[in-house]
Amino acid sequence: MDLQLPMTAAALAQRFNGRLVGDGHREVCAVSALEHAGAGDLAFYQQKRFSETVRDLKDAVLLTTEELLVANEALTFVLVSNPQRIFGEVAATFNWYPRGDQRVDPLAKVEASAQVSPDVSVGAFSYVGNGSRIGKGTRILPHCYIGDDVQIGEDCIVFPRVVLNARVSIGNRVHIFSGTVVGSDGFGFLPTEAGLRAVPQIGTVEICDDVRIGANCTIDRATLGATRIGPGTKIDNLVHVGHNCQIGSHCILCAGTGLAGSVILEDEVILGGQVGLGDHVRVGRGAQIGSQGGTTTNLKGNQTYWGTPAVPVKESLSTFRFMKKLPDIWRRLARLESRLGEEPT
Amino acid sequence: MDLQLPMTAAALAQRFNGRLVGDGHREVCAVSALEHAGAGDLAFYQQKRFSETVRDLKDAVLLTTEELLVANEALTFVLVSNPQRIFGEVAATFNWYPRGDQRVDPLAKVEASAQVSPDVSVGAFSYVGNGSRIGKGTRILPHCYIGDDVQIGEDCIVFPRVVLNARVSIGNRVHIFSGTVVGSDGFGFLPTEAGLRAVPQIGTVEICDDVRIGANCTIDRATLGATRIGPGTKIDNLVHVGHNCQIGSHCILCAGTGLAGSVILEDEVILGGQVGLGDHVRVGRGAQIGSQGGTTTNLKGNQTYWGTPAVPVKESLSTFRFMKKLPDIWRRLARLESRLGEEPT
Amino acid sequence: MDLQLPMTAAALAQRFNGRLVGDGHREVCAVSALEHAGAGDLAFYQQKRFSETVRDLKDAVLLTTEELLVANEALTFVLVSNPQRIFGEVAATFNWYPRGDQRVDPLAKVEASAQVSPDVSVGAFSYVGNGSRIGKGTRILPHCYIGDDVQIGEDCIVFPRVVLNARVSIGNRVHIFSGTVVGSDGFGFLPTEAGLRAVPQIGTVEICDDVRIGANCTIDRATLGATRIGPGTKIDNLVHVGHNCQIGSHCILCAGTGLAGSVILEDEVILGGQVGLGDHVRVGRGAQIGSQGGTTTNLKGNQTYWGTPAVPVKESLSTFRFMKKLPDIWRRLARLESRLGEEPT
Known part of the structure; x- marks a missing residue:
């Protein structure tokens, strides 16, 4: 074979x-x-x-x-x-992927109550917390931190120096590249007399089968419930997914993109690089947003958007074309005024 | 209790x-x-x-x-x-925060001259350099790197895989999430005959009480003096704070935001996601800048701004409204010209 | 001396x-x-x-x-x-740079077939893979991961917690700051009946002499061939360089900037903060792009650009000036129409 x-x-x-x-x-x-x-x-x-x-x-x-x-x-x-x-x-x-040793490296630390399948690799200087379970064929490469009660499925690759914080859940055949942090606190505060006070973020993160997450991303845990990344979704580097986001299946998120809290991406959404979506925005199935686009309002599916605020790409290209004509518009308007004896006040 | x-x-x-x-x-x-x-x-x-x-x-x-x-x-x-x-x-x-063991893990390395209070936790594979001091109740979780002569106050949580480079100073009750790098070099160069030459970055970083810094952020050390983050300020993930920035108290910086060198944020400034501020920009007390906004000039306090370049939000919304009318303006202008027998040159 | x-x-x-x-x-x-x-x-x-x-x-x-x-x-x-x-x-x-011990720390792991020059430092909890070679005077600080068959030249500083994945090549006097990941997979997929399938990324990364890469950056390996960063180029924090990018010599890339795949920067290009360049864009020698600018088309050298889409800065500033006049244009147009008895349809 x-x-x-x-x-x-x-x-x-x-x-x-x-x-x-x-x-x-x-x-x-x-x-x-x-x-x-x-x-x-x-x-x-x-x-x-x-x-x-x-x-x-x-x-x-x-x-x-x-x-x-x-x-x-x-x-x-x-x-x-x-x-x-x-x-x-x-x-x-x-392929360059480290193969792993199908054993726990003597320089790793696996807590007593962790359940690690016999053929799992846990690399040097990696830590696996209490109550965590790692499915067969999965490779935890060096320098990873797996907190308590983390679930990891089968045949995953967790590249060197990934953090999976307590209680997060990872499906099968998931690849997570170096430097990514899954399950850090969502960003939510209540004003109090003593300054801002963190809202406890006690939910979790659920990463489904066949997801791929690039390097140095941050996927925050939910306040309650779970931040979810649907099956087959592919995420590039340096992407931020805020607390309680619900990302559908087979989405593509390019590098530098950021999703605030509770964003919903339906299935097969494609976001270009450096896109920004505001709190609670919903993006419809199959929608695409061009690089550096941003929105704080919902977008319907099966359309391509661009700009900040993001509008259908035809519209934004038309606007850009007309913006280039502004000096011309200005000049022509002044000419008409002068011809009609208007004061350009 | x-x-x-x-x-x-x-x-x-x-x-x-x-x-x-x-x-x-x-x-x-x-x-x-x-x-x-x-x-x-x-x-x-x-x-x-x-x-x-x-x-x-x-x-x-x-x-x-x-x-x-x-x-x-x-x-x-x-x-x-x-x-x-x-x-x-x-x-x-x-709460999911790892509790720590209130001791130095046998798999950690703490240099001889570091001063670690008796109830401090230092997790597996963490390193603490010479001359560093860690106050009581503080948890240094696994995989952290604390350089030489770092000061950390009491009751802090330094999440797994944080880097605190030499000489930086952290107050009390500070939370720093995974992957964040504090005290890396500022980005400054002098042109020489042999190409760009780094300006020595020998200042430090001062992080005050009750600050919260998210995952995978970078807070650069000052060229001289200190980059400072004031008390109670909350910073989201993937935020960049350049050298010599002075951030006031109780500010909020959302994910993906970047501050170039020597930016000054007065107290209670709120920056949305993916905001960008140029070198030496000063933002007045209580000002807010909407997501993806950017500026290279100073902004007065107690106003909300948006856009690049950032202007008061009322103004930018009005501009956006009129931009949508550009095709209409164009058409109407041509009609007037044609009616007046003007050549649209 | x-x-x-x-x-x-x-x-x-x-x-x-x-x-x-x-x-x-x-x-x-x-x-x-x-x-x-x-x-x-x-x-x-x-x-x-x-x-x-x-x-x-x-x-x-x-x-x-x-x-x-x-x-x-x-x-x-x-x-x-x-x-x-x-x-x-x-x-x-x-200078705050950790000096290193000019030896392999007893808490590091260096695989048997790695070739480490006698005066090289390998810090605690660092890993060096099989077949890797590290030139004299180079410091690998704690918590670094160096994969198999990595080449590192002389007098480099690899700061704590850097990942250099298998087969990447680093020149002499290169500085790579904490959290940066070099040689992670490029972001490329083919649609199949079973969802998106990763295009194997089997190329490498070549980082030339005197390059400086900031903290928490991601430099992806090429699909085939090499992603290349030319001599003397300086990169700030949180910068993303996509697969197959070719960056010339003495370029400057400020924080938060992202390059999609196969971007070409000729020599001495300067990119401000949060700039975004699309796939296959070529930027000419000495060109500069202001912060938050973005483009999906090629830009000629020796000019300064700004905006999204990026245009010569003179043009974009003029456009911004006229955008502020839109309410005025609107009002004056309506006045002319009313004077001429036009219906503003």
């Missing part, structure tokens, strides 16, 4: 049910971007606009489709229906 | 000098948001608009005021003057 | 080839901002507008130029051609 490089172009074609065109003995040792592909490299070619690039290459093995096959005898082709996906499978053999 | 759940509604009423209405034997085991409250739960009801919700509930114990008492025999009420505050006190018994 | 305080003003003048004016026996024990300078302090005075401040000082030693010499007998002056740079050299003796 496992792919092992080097392998010949012929073996690759057989493995992925592709058609071989060219020298089947050519060996694949590495993967490469199309423009840098040379001897020993596998690359993929899936868009016609790169045909010139392909014509200039030699010695490489190329994954492409029947339709895109190019006459270049210096190349070997493996014709498949989805070149990029097959390329991804081969590329994955070069 | 300490609250211990479960307790009966009657005991709760007595404890907080409230009036009991309904079944005093009913037990409170947990706290809940109003809409989910059921058997064993305590919830609070403080706003009339939720009266419908209250009518539909049963089995729960509700904290509310005399004025808001609702006829619902399926509920037990405890009538107090400030339901939310009392609720907070009960909720706090479910 | 090393500077040792305290030293007399006379010794200081001799050391830096300066001219002494005043009492050469006066001792310098510390450095100070000009306005706070007193007995025992060294300060510098390089801009005429602070002459009033200088007139009021006493007891301090001042670095200034021949041209700026002020008549103040209570001060001692050392006249040099570049006061700020000399001041910086003296200030650097107060």
Whole structure:
């Protein structure tokens, strides 16, 4: 089942049910971007606009489709229906993820009442608190802090230096990259005579199956109940998710984006980089917000928005176009006034 | 003094000098948001608009005021003057904060000349440098790095994986959440023939009593003197405070906000999320800046601002309204021109 | 060669080839901002507008130029051609950087096949993976995670709690501040029937000589090839650099800025705080983008830009000026219409 490089172009074609065109003995040792592909490299070619690039290459093995096959005898082709996906499978053999030791490192500290499945990895200098449970196949890499009563499912990767605070719950096949903090206090205060006083944040965070959270993010726990990130949602780096947010399934949140408290994203919402959403905003299914956009009001689904405040992108582009014409508007207005003898007061 | 759940509604009423209405034997085991409250739960009801919700509930114990008492025999009420505050006190018994062991963990490293009060907790894999002093009742949780000559007051909580670099000073009852870095270098360079050369950042950071700093923030040390965060100020996640900033007391900085160097916030300033303030900007007492706002010029106190550049919110809302009318303005201007036989050049 | 305080003003003048004016026996024990300078302090005075401040000082030693010499007998002056740079050299003796022990701390874990030069420091609770190489004079401070096959040059400082993931490459004299994560996965997905599937990110990160990266940044590895940060570039805190970005030499990126994937910054580009650049954007040599600016299109070099979308700053300032006049435009347009008997439809 496992792919092992080097392998010949012929073996690759057989493995992925592709058609071989060219020298089947050519060996694949590495993967490469199309423009840098040379001897020993596998690359993929899936868009016609790169045909010139392909014509200039030699010695490489190329994954492409029947339709895109190019006459270049210096190349070997493996014709498949989805070149990029097959390329991804081969590329994955070069994955950098630390494999873990499938044991608790002697330099880790796991509290007595934690339940760690036998094949779990807990890396050096990692801490696992009382009452926490870690499912089979999961890798806790070095320097992680897992508080008390944390639930982690199966086949997760918790990269070095992640904090999962007490009571948070993580599904299966979740990847959390370095520096991310899950389950820190939400940001809520009551004014008192003695200054601001924190509202106790005693809820939790629930991260569903197949979620991916990038590096240095912060996902705050709910005041009551749970901040929730739905199945399959992918979050980039340096993203903030406030307390009680409810993020649907298969959403995409790009780097630097921030969600205040109790934001609701329905399924398949896409937020560009550095987007900001105010408290209690609801964004409808399939909506997209362009980078640096922001809103404090609800947005309907299946539309693309941009700007602060975010409006449908057609509208905001039109506004930007007209804003450039303001000097012109000003001049023309003054001309009309002067012609009509108006005082421009 | 300490609250211990479960307790009966009657005991709760007595404890907080409230009036009991309904079944005093009913037990409170947990706290809940109003809409989910059921058997064993305590919830609070403080706003009339939720009266419908209250009518539909049963089995729960509700904290509310005399004025808001609702006829619902399926509920037990405890009538107090400030339901939310009392609720907070009960909720706090479910606090997730790691308690610490009131000792130095055998897996921590504390340098010989550090002075750690007897009841201080220093968690596993935490480091405390030479000459540092930690006041009584303070918890340094696992994975923290406390550099040399750091001062930390009493009853602080330094959550897992905080960095407090050399010489910074932390007051009493300060909470610093995971991933935050205090006392890293300010960002200042001099151009030289050999490229940019760092200006030595040899000042420090002074964090006053009752400050709260969220997760993954960066508070840079001053070039000379001290970056200062005044008493009672609350900072959310992923906030950047540049070198030499002077933040007053009881300010609120929401997530993703960034202050360049030498910014001055007077007392009680509130900054929304993703706000950006340029070098040397001064913001007057009680001013508020809406999310994603930005300015490079000073702002007077006791006003609300929005936009980039930030202007009084009334003004910016008016501008936004007129921006939407730009297509209309354009059309009407052209019509006038055409009527007057003007060429729209 | 090393500077040792305290030293007399006379010794200081001799050391830096300066001219002494005043009492050469006066001792310098510390450095100070000009306005706070007193007995025992060294300060510098390089801009005429602070002459009033200088007139009021006493007891301090001042670095200034021949041209700026002020008549103040209570001060001692050392006249040099570049006061700020000399001041910086003296200030650097107060540097807070942890010195390291020039050895592997017994509480660190260095894998067997890592190659660590004899004088390298590896701090407590730091981890160094298999096949990694660390050049002489480099300090790996506590709590760092260095993955497998990482290359680190000479005389680097890797501050506490940095993550350098597998295979990344760091040049000489590089400073990386706490909390920064280098070589995490780029953010790229393919839609499949089973939801979004991560594109393998198997490239690396190359950080060149004399680069400085602030705290809590994220520098993602390339999909293929390398994300690259050119020599001498300086990066502030909380900056995100996406996969495959190519950053030139001597660039400056201020706090909170985010670069999506495959962004190209030519040399000497300056980005203000919270700037956002979209996928594949190219910014020309010497271009500057003001804080909170953003663009998804290429920008030519040697110009200053501002706004979202970013335009030449002159243009954006003009637009902002006219935006403030919109209410006025509206009113005047309506007046013309009414005078001409137009219906304002």
